[in-house]
Amino acid sequence: MSGPVLPDTGVRIIHVDELKAALERAAEMGARKALEGVGLHDAEAGKDVRDLRELLDAWRSARSTVWRTILKVSTTAALVALGAGLAVKLKIGG
The missing domain is CATH 1.20.5 (Single alpha-helices involved in coiled-coils or other helix-helix interfaces)
Known part of the structure; x- marks a missing residue:
């Protein structure tokens, strides 16, 4: 043609x-x-892509949890240090 x-x-x-x-x-x-x-x-390609997406979602969730934990621990440590300093300054507990 x-x-x-x-x-x-x-x-x-x-x-x-x-x-x-x-x-x-x-x-x-x-x-x-x-x-x-x-x-x-191959025929497993769709499943592979879904698995990779699930893995990426899990990674993002874990990363978010780690940052929240670091923030909580840092805040708690700062408050404990502030409380200890205040106790020493006011001569409380000893």
Whole structure:
């Protein structure tokens, strides 16, 4: 279904539908190659992506918990130090 060849150039004129089909095939081949390159080309790919998302969510949650814990421990330590300093200053407890 290819069209005529332009003289002196060797360029073949093709119909827009033929070009679209060729581009679609090329895009699909490129996507398959890219997925294969990162190991997501088999039937387990969807499960792998879901597992990675769950792992990332767990990491974010753990990171958030660590920062909250550090903040609580720091605040508690500062208040204990302030209380101890105040007790020494007021000569309380000993």
